Amino acid sequence: MGQQPNLYAFSDTTKLAKALRTYVLRCQSAGSDRHGAFKVALSGGSLPKTLAKALLAPGDGSPADRVDFSKWEIFFADERAVPLDHPDSNYKLLKDELLDQIPTALGSPTVHTIDTQYMDDVQEMADQYQDALMKSFAAKDSVKLPIFDLLLLGCGPDGHTCSLFPNHELLRESDAWVAAIEDSPKPPPKRITLTLPVVTHAIKIAFVATGEGKKDILRVILDTEEGRSLPCGLVNEGGAERVSWFTDHGAVEGVGFPRRGSL
Numbered sequence: 001m002g003q004q005p006n007l008y009a010f011s012d013t014t015k016l017a018k019a020l021r022t023y024v025l026r027c028q029s030a031g032s033d034r035h036g037a038f039k040v041a042l043s044g045g046s047l048p049k050t051l052a053k054a055l056l057a058p059g060d061g062s063p064a065d066r067v068d069f070s071k072w073e074i075f076f077a078d079e080r081a082v083p084l085d086h087p088d089s090n091y092k093l094l095k096d097e098l099l100d101q102i103p104t105a106l107g108s109p110t111v112h113t114i115d116t117q118y119m120d121d122v123q124e125m126a127d128q129y130q131d132a133l134m135k136s137f138a139a140k141d142s143v144k145l146p147i148f149d150l151l152l153l154g155c156g157p158d159g160h161t162c163s164l165f166p167n168h169e170l171l172r173e174s175d176a177w178v179a180a181i182e183d184s185p186k187p188p189p190k191r192i193t194l195t196l197p198v199v200t201h202a203i204k205i206a207f208v209a210t211g212e213g214k215k216d217i218l219r220v221i222l223d224t225e226e227g228r229s230l231p232c233g234l235v236n237e238g239g240a241e242r243v244s245w246f247t248d249h250g251a252v253e254g255v256g257f258p259r260r261g262s263l
């Protein structure tokens with residue numbers, strides 16, 4: 001048996017969002033202490049909505065509960081090769097759900113979008129995005145891989161995460177930080193994604209998966225040997241120190257994997 005992640009299951013998304021807030025703000029504080037910034041990468045899908053619910057809720061006023069977006073440097077764990085105002089854009093999704101709703105008092109984050117002038121050349125787009133990561137990380141982490149303070153990821157019905165799909169050759173990419181994919185089984189087909197080594201090097205990784213639609217794949221990922229080789233399963237090898245799943249009761253119905261009571 002390899003490493004096992006933490007599994008949290010909440011009765012509703014409000015409780016999940018509250019716990020996610022606590023978790024993210026602990027990571028914000030650790031990142032600030034570590035290098036004066038909070039470097040985070042986010043997926044698309046349902047995640048931005050849940051994140052907005054977590055972060056835009058009124059806090060309890062304590063210093064530990066203070067969202068300070070001025071410290072945030074946001075990258076996309078994966079992004080679709082579409083204009084930034086296109087309905088398929090993960091940036092647009094994040095902008096609509098979160099960025100445009102941030103009250104001035106919480107500061108404003110730095111957001112790294114894809115360079116849309118390379119729309120017709122996804123490999124070039126991936127290379128440009130990797131350059132942006134290198135600029136951001138190289139000064140402080142002279143290592144072979146960027147070390148994000150936090151990755152906030154979704155989980156697809158086939159066990160994909162970011163735009164890393166089961167049995168896809170991209171799972172074997174070991175050099176690039178950011179890769180291009182032109183045959184994504186989930187539309188749209190052209191995307192860029194963080195590669196598996198970058199994902200697994202993050203200090204903390206949180207999956208957010210809610211609703212009954214996730215229960216079949218969560219059972220496979222968490223309860224079966226087969227699930228360990230799916231993209232989400234490969235990330236889970238980071239173990240409890242690194243990887244946590246934020247789910248609701250619908251998503252873990254029938255899942256035997258042990259749940260943790262509190263953060």
Ligand SMILES: O=C(O)[C@H](O)[C@@H](O)[C@H](O)[C@H](O)COP(=O)(O)O
Binds near residue numbers: 047080161162163
């Ligand atoms: O751009 C994308 O397609 C996403 O980044 C993708 O990896 C997503 O996170 C999962 O498909 C889960 O999506 P849901 O949360 O909507 O189920």
